[in-house]
Amino acid sequence: MSTTVSIASDFDGGNIVVKDATNPEQISLEIRRDIAADYFQWFYFSVSNCANQTMGFSLDNASKASYADAWENYNVVASYDRENWFRVPAQYQDGQLKWQHQSEQGKVYYSYFAPYDKARHQQLLTTINSHKRCEQIDQCQTVDGHSVELFKFASSAENTTKRNLWLIARQHPGETMAEWFMEGLLEKLFAMPDSEALLMGADIYFVVNMNPDGSWAGNLRTNGAGTDLNRAWQDPSAEASPEVLMVRNAMDRIGVDMFLDIHGDEELPYVFTAGCEGNPAYSLRLQELEERFRRRYQEINPDFQSVYGYDKDEPGKADLRIACNQVGQRFDCLSFTIEMPFKDNANIPDEKEGWSPERSRVLGVSTLELMAELLPDLR
Ligand code: GEM
Ligand code: ZN
Numbered sequence: 001m002s003t004t005v006s007i008a009s010d011f012d013g014g015n016i017v018v019k020d021a022t023n024p025e026q027i028s029l030e031i032r033r034d035i036a037a038d039y040f041q042w043f044y045f046s047v048s049n050c051a052n053q054t055m056g057f058s059l060d061n062a063s064k065a066s067y068a069d070a071w072e073n074y075n076v077v078a079s080y081d082r083e084n085w086f087r088v089p090a091q092y093q094d095g096q097l098k099w100q101h102q103s104e105q106g107k108v109y110y111s112y113f114a115p116y117d118k119a120r121h122q123q124l125l126t127t128i129n130s131h132k133r134c135e136q137i138d139q140c141q142t143v144d145g146h147s148v149e150l151f152k153f154a155s156s157a158e159n160t161t162k163r164n165l166w167l168i169a170r171q172h173p174g175e176t177m178a179e180w181f182m183e184g185l186l187e188k189l190f191a192m193p194d195s196e197a198l199l200m201g202a203d204i205y206f207v208v209n210m211n212p213d214g215s216w217a218g219n220l221r222t223n224g225a226g227t228d229l230n231r232a233w234q235d236p237s238a239e240a241s242p243e244v245l246m247v248r249n250a251m252d253r254i255g256v257d258m259f260l261d262i263h264g265d266e267e268l269p270y271v272f273t274a275g276c277e278g279n280p281a282y283s284l285r286l287q288e289l290e291e292r293f294r295r296r297y298q299e300i301n302p303d304f305q306s307v308y309g310y311d312k313d314e315p316g317k318a319d320l321r322i323a324c325n326q327v328g329q330r331f332d333c334l335s336f337t338i339e340m341p342f343k344d345n346a347n348i349p350d351e352k353e354g355w356s357p358e359r360s361r362v363l364g365v366s367t368l369e370l371m372a373e374l375l376p377d378l379r
Contacts, residue, residue: 003024003049003053004021004022004024004049005021005024005027005047005048005049005050005053005055006021006047006048006049007021007027007029007045007046007047008045008046008048009044009045009046009218011046011117012117012118012215012216012218013042013044013111013115013117013118013176013215013216013218014044014045014218015031015032015040015042015043015044015045015218015219016029016030016031016032016043016044016045017029017030017031017032019060024050024053024054024055024056025054025055025056026056026058027055027056027057027058028058028060029043029045029057029058029059029060030059030060030061031043031059031061031062031065032218034214034217034219034220034221034222034226035213035214035217035219035222035224035226036222036224036225036226037219037221037222037226037227037228039066039219039220039221039222039228040061040064040065040066040220041065041066041067041070041112041174041220041266042112042173042174042218042219042220043059043110043111043112043218044109044110044111044112044115044218045109045110045111046107046108046109046110047103047107047108047109047110048106048107049106050103050105050106050107050108051103051104051105051106052102052103052104053102053103054100054101054102055100055101055102055103056098056099056100057076057098057099057100057101057110058096058097058098059096059097059098060095060096062092062095062096062097063095063096066220066221066266067266067267069267070266070267070342070343071090071092071097072092073269073343074090074092074097074342074343075087075088075089075090075099075343075354076088076090076097076099076110076111076112077110077111077112077113077114077354078101078108078109078110078111079108079109079111079114080103080104080105080107080108080109082109082115082117085111085114085353085356085357086352086353087351087352087353087354088100088101088110112174112342113174113175113176113177113264113342113355114176114177114180114356114357115176116170116176116179116180116183116209116215116357118215118216120183121179121208121209121212121215124179124182124183124186124208125149125208127186127190128151128186128208131153131190133153133154133156133199134151134152134153134154135151135152135154136149136150136151136152137150137151137152137205137250138150138246138247138250139246140242140243140245140246141242142211142212142213142223142224142242142243143213143223143224143225143239143240143242144212144213144216144217144223144224146212146213146216147212148207148209148210148211148212148242148243148246149207149208150205150206150207150246150247150250151205151206151207152203152204152205153189153203153204153205153206154203155199155200155201155202155203156194156199156200157199157200157201161201161379162201162202162203163201163202163203163257163258163375163378163379164202164203164205164254164255164256164257164258165202165203165204165205165257165258165259165371165375166204166205166206166251166256166258166259166260166327167182167185167204167205167206167207167259167260167261167262168206168207168210168247168259168260168261168262168323169181169182169206169207169208169209169210169261169262170182170208170209170210170211170215170262171210171211171229171230171243171261171263171323172211172214172220172221172228172229172230172263172264173211173212173213173214173215173217173219173220173221173222173223174214174219174220174221174264175262175263175264175340176215176264177264177340177342177355177357177360178262178263178264178340178360179208179209180357180358180360180361180364181262181338181340181360181361181363181364181367182206182208182262182364183208183361183364184360184361184362184363184364184365185361185364185365185367185368186206186208186364187361187365188364188365188368189204189368196372197372197375198368198371198372198375201375201376202257202371202372202375205250205251205254207243207247210229210243210244210247211223211229211243213225223241223243225239225240225241227240227241229241229243229244229323230261230263230321230322230323231319231321231322232244232321233248233320233321233322233323233325233326233327234320234321234326235321236248244323248326251327251330251331252330255331256327256330256331256333256335257331257333257334257378257379258333258334258335258371258374258378259323259324259327259328259331259333259334259335259336260335260336260338260367260371261323261324261327261335261336261337261338262338262340263337263338263339263340264339264340264341264342265339265340265341265342266342268308268309268339268341269341269343269344269345269346270305270307270308270309270341270345270346270347271301271303271304271305271338271339271340271341271345271363272304272305272306272308272309272310272339273290273293273294273297273304273306273309273336273337273338273339274309274310274324274336274337274339275290275324275328275335275336275337276290276318276324276325276328276329276335277290277312277313277315277318278312278313278314278315278316278317278318278319278325279316279318279320279325279328279329280316280318280329281328281329281332282315282318282328283332286328286332286333286334289334289374289377289378290334290336292374292377293334293336293370293374294306296370296373296374297366297367297370300366300369300370301362301363301366302347302348303345303347303348303359303362303363304363304366305347309339322337323337324336324337333378334374334378338363338367340355340359340360340363341355342355343355345359
């Protein structure tokens with residue numbers, strides 16, 4: 001005789017609709033759409049009163065999700081303590097994502113990917129604010145009344161050729177690996193002695209979470225106004241995309257010599273970059289910089305590869321609403337979207353965890369090393 005479990009998602013990032021949970025072996029669920037848009041794929045919920053209970057779950061609207069093909073070979077992320085996340089094998093069958101799991105404890109969490117929650121985000125902001133070289137140089141209010149902070153990590157050098165490096169993460173709130181990446185990168189940056197090369201010639205401008213509205217609402221892609229921020233860079237507005245407007249205006253004031261926009265990809269089981277090959281102002285100089293970046297990236301971190309990725313844009317056909325393209329075009333600089341998988345790196349699979357917060361953090365560290373290496377040749 002099985003007892004009734006209880007399912008909740010009333011915490012930041014939570015997303016699930018319970019259709020029927022009377023029988024723990026056949027729990028029927030749906031993913032909720034973004035608050036003000038039709039995207040959905042991100043889910044995050046808890047189950048309690050489930051010690052030793054064998055449970056069967058079904059996400060009934062999986063085939064209608066934004067990236068339905070992405071459920072193939074996808075395994076659910078689970079945790080008892082929201083610190084350690086492990087994979088539970090799932091199957092995509094008859095348009096539903098299904099998994100079975102016997103909980104070892106009375107409460108268990110399931111998610112699309114390890115959440116980067118509000119408490120951890122606040123802690124990261126505290127750490128940044130307490131660093132002697134960091135200063136908050138701008139901020140904006142989002143549609144839902146959250147704030148987005150732009151920080152500057154200042155170079156120690158009085159250098160006339162000082163470069164401005166920019167990093168933004170989590171324009172898409174469901175792509176939590178992007179904030180894990182930033183955490184790893186910043187931890188490394190803050191541990192560097194002043195004498196290290198990067199500090200001699202670069203100021204680093206960064207936003208660790210571009211989309212708090214969507215992050216705390218449990219959205220996949222959009223903010224409180226229903227805007228996909230990574231389609232707002234050509235014409236950002238105070239009403240629909242204040243996050244992008246704030247950052248783009250700051251870029252116009254300060255200048256950009258290199259830009260990295262950190263994302264996760266639902267479908268491809270690889271780490272890869274998308275560049276600016278379709279930009280009207282793309283040049284041999286930028287092509288050579290991009291090639292060098294990719295070549296060195298895979299030498300520094302074996303999780304990076306350049307075989308699999310998005311189809312290349314035709315010359316001159318880039319979508320300039322996308323951050324990477326708009327910034328690369330606007331500032332004639334090296335500019336990339338960095339993509340990490342939700343599933344795993346198929347070249348170096350990890351059955352227990354799949355792609356993980358830790359691997360995202362390590363990729364952040366490698367990326368900082370690569371930025372330092374390329375710095376002298378950005379202009
Ligand atoms: C992408 S990133 C867009 C980059 N694409 C090209 N061709 N330059 C998006 O915004 O849809 C994927 C993502 O969200 O991670
Ligand atoms: Zn994205």
